[in-house]
Amino acid sequence: MWYILPFLVPGSLVYLGNGPAQLLAIYGSLPELALIALIYYGNSRGAMLGQLAGLAIGLTIDFLSAAPLGFFTFIFTLAGYAAGKSKGKIYVDPIFTPLLMIAVGILTKALLVFILAGVFGYPEVRSAVFGSPFLIQLVYSLVLAPVVFALLSLLDRVFPKKRRGGYQD
Amino acid sequence: MDFKDFSKRNREGIVLALILLVSMVGMMIQSSRFAQIPQRVGMGLATGIKSGISGVGNFFSDTVQSVSELRDLRQEYDSLVEKLDASQQLFRSMEALEQENRELKAALGYSQDLTFQNIPGRIIGKDPGIVFTSLLVNRGSRHGIETGMAVVGYQDGEQGLVGKVIEVSPFTSIVRPILDPQSFVSSRLSRTRYEGLLRGRGTESDTMIMEYLDRESRNQINVGDEIITSGLNSLYPPNLRIGTVAAILGNSYETSLQLEVKPYIQFTRLENVFFLEPQESGRAGQQTAAPLFIPGDDSETVQTADEPIETGEAP
Numbered sequence: 001m002w003y004i005l006p007f008l009v010p011g012s013l014v015y016l017g018n019g020p021a022q023l024l025a026i027y028g029s030l031p032e033l034a035l036i037a038l039i040y041y042g043n044s045r046g047a048m049l050g051q052l053a054g055l056a057i058g059l060t061i062d063f064l065s066a067a068p069l070g071f072f073t074f075i076f077t078l079a080g081y082a083a084g085k086s087k088g089k090i091y092v093d094p095i096f097t098p099l100l101m102i103a104v105g106i107l108t109k110a111l112l113v114f115i116l117a118g119v120f121g122y123p124e125v126r127s128a129v130f131g132s133p134f135l136i137q138l139v140y141s142l143v144l145a146p147v148v149f150a151l152l153s154l155l156d157r158v159f160p161k162k163r164r165g166g167y168q169d
Numbered sequence: 170m171d172f173k174d175f176s177k178r179n180r181e182g183i184v185l186a187l188i189l190l191v192s193m194v195g196m197m198i199q200s201s202r203f204a205q206i207p208q209r210v211g212m213g214l215a216t217g218i219k220s221g222i223s224g225v226g227n228f229f230s231d232t233v234q235s236v237s238e239l240r241d242l243r244q245e246y247d248s249l250v251e252k253l254d255a256s257q258q259l260f261r262s263m264e265a266l267e268q269e270n271r272e273l274k275a276a277l278g279y280s281q282d283l284t285f286q287n288i289p290g291r292i293i294g295k296d297p298g299i300v301f302t303s304l305l306v307n308r309g310s311r312h313g314i315e316t317g318m319a320v321v322g323y324q325d326g327e328q329g330l331v332g333k334v335i336e337v338s339p340f341t342s343i344v345r346p347i348l349d350p351q352s353f354v355s356s357r358l359s360r361t362r363y364e365g366l367l368r369g370r371g372t373e374s375d376t377m378i379m380e381y382l383d384r385e386s387r388n389q390i391n392v393g394d395e396i397i398t399s400g401l402n403s404l405y406p407p408n409l410r411i412g413t414v415a416a417i418l419g420n421s422y423e424t425s426l427q428l429e430v431k432p433y434i435q436f437t438r439l440e441n442v443f444f445l446e447p448q449e450s451g452r453a454g455q456q457t458a459a460p461l462f463i464p465g466d467d468s469e470t471v472q473t474a475d476e477p478i479e480t481g482e483a484p
Contacts (some may be wrong), residue, residue, distance in 0.1 A: 014297070015218070015219055015222055017297030018219060018295065018296070018297055018305065019219070019222065019223050019226065019293065019294050019295075019296040020226055021297070022295050022297070027279075027439075028437070029299055031295045038323060047185075048180070048181050048182045048184065051181070051184060051185050051188065052184075055188050058192075059211060059215075060215050061298070062211070063211040063212040063214070063215035063216070064212075064215055064216065064219065064294060064296070064305060065297075065298060065301050065303055065343075066194050066301040066302070066303035066335060066336070066343055066345055066349070066351075067298075067300075067301050067370070068195070069195040069196070069211070070191070070192035070193065070194070070195030070196040071190040071192075071196055073188070074188075074189055074192035074193065075194070075198070077185065077188045077189060077192065078185075078189065081181070081185045084181075088418055092419075100300075116196070117300070120196045120197070121180075122351070124350035124351045124371075125350065125351065126299065129299075129300055131371070133299040133371075134299055137299055157412045158338045
């Protein structure tokens with residue numbers, strides 16, 4: 001379960017955001033719940049699992065949205081890898097670290113969307129990246145980040161990593 | 170240092186580089202036909218799961234909502250009976266006008282119009298992001314949906330253009346709404362017949378911008394004028410209703426006029442759509458058939474305005 005959760009939880013959040021969670025949208029903006037979960041799992045599982053989870057989530061978003069195939073795969077894989085590289089290097093407190101990590105994550109994602117949209121010829125998308133919906137999304141995500149981190153950490157305690165068997169007293 | 174040692178030590182970096190490379194290649198060749206095959210296969214798988222989830226969710230929400238729906242239906246029924254009386258009177262005068270219209274068209278030598286069949290579908294998902302806007306609909310190639318089909322919707326008795334199909338999998342399709350910044354619709358003002366290009370503004374706004382209008386038209390355009398498709402670029406059939414003029418924009422030094430357009434369709438509460446299927450008309454005098462909305466009908470039946478509708482008992 002330790003290895004499945006990084007795929008299962010963000011994946012479920014993608015589907016949730018695509019359907020029922022639309023009711024929670026503020027002026028059309030939803031929080032980046034899948035990205036928050038991905039950053040949490042990247043930070044707790046490492047770069048390899050982080051980038052593979054990012055690959056799976058990015059592909060799912062590409063298939064469910066109007067984005068070209070590979071667009072979100074690129075962004076989420078990179079996000080999972082970067083979050084994974086921070087494993088063991090950052091002390092994760094309940095509030096400040098999640099806020100910082102998510103703020104950096106969302107800003108980096110927006111910047112990547114801006115660059116990729118420019119490079120691969122989506123000028124209209126480029127102009128929509130840093131509009132007012134983005135600010136709403138950023139604030140919405142930051143408010144929810146500590147809560148999501150706490151819930152995922154609780155889930156990890158319910159399904160802890162199985163240690164290899166060995167000699168016990 | 171041999172290759173084995175290198176790959177062992179940099180395993181994460183190599184996997185990352187491979188994934189990013191494949192993603193970039195995917196984006197680069199997205200426009201080619203060959204590249205759409207993996208997209209369709211993946212979309213089929215991803216949306217299959219999505220259909221299952223939304224099916225279960227719909228079952229529960231429908232059960233809960235059915236109680237309040239019954240109350241609403243009663244009110245709707247009463248108001249519809251009143252409307253029916255008014256419509257019957259209108260229908261009588263319309264018959265005479267239709268006859269006159271047919272005769273005039275025949276006299277002017279109009280070519281036969283295209284007729285449209287419609288395929289009803291239900292929206293099962295919306296793009297959660299802010300940069301791309303799309304609607305996921307539970308009808309795909311198995312139901313006759315093709316890329317490029319125009320999509321319309323009905324709300325509060327009003328028909329309005331929704332967008333067009335951009336991706337199709339066997340059981341689902343993705344529709345790009347007219348509000349999307351990548352959406353462009355060749356349109357015209359219904360009353361004054363001035364043409365322009367309508368573009369979406371994304372999630373930032375629920376209105377669109379109509380550009381490249383003749384400056385001379387400024388004195389003839391009023392707020393509230395209807396905008397329809399012109400059919401000039403052949404992506405959308407002509408005369409589909411889009412919305413109304415919300416504001417007249419444009420500075421005195423600009424060579425063309427801009428209009429802010431409010432669509433008839435409120436996308437945040439849109440649930441059902443209709444795919445328009447162009448079909449060659451074999452019947453003289455037939456007009457563009459308006460798609461018919463049968464509330465609650467989720468069947469794959471294709472209908473046109475000319476086909477008789479079986480009436481059932483009122484709920």
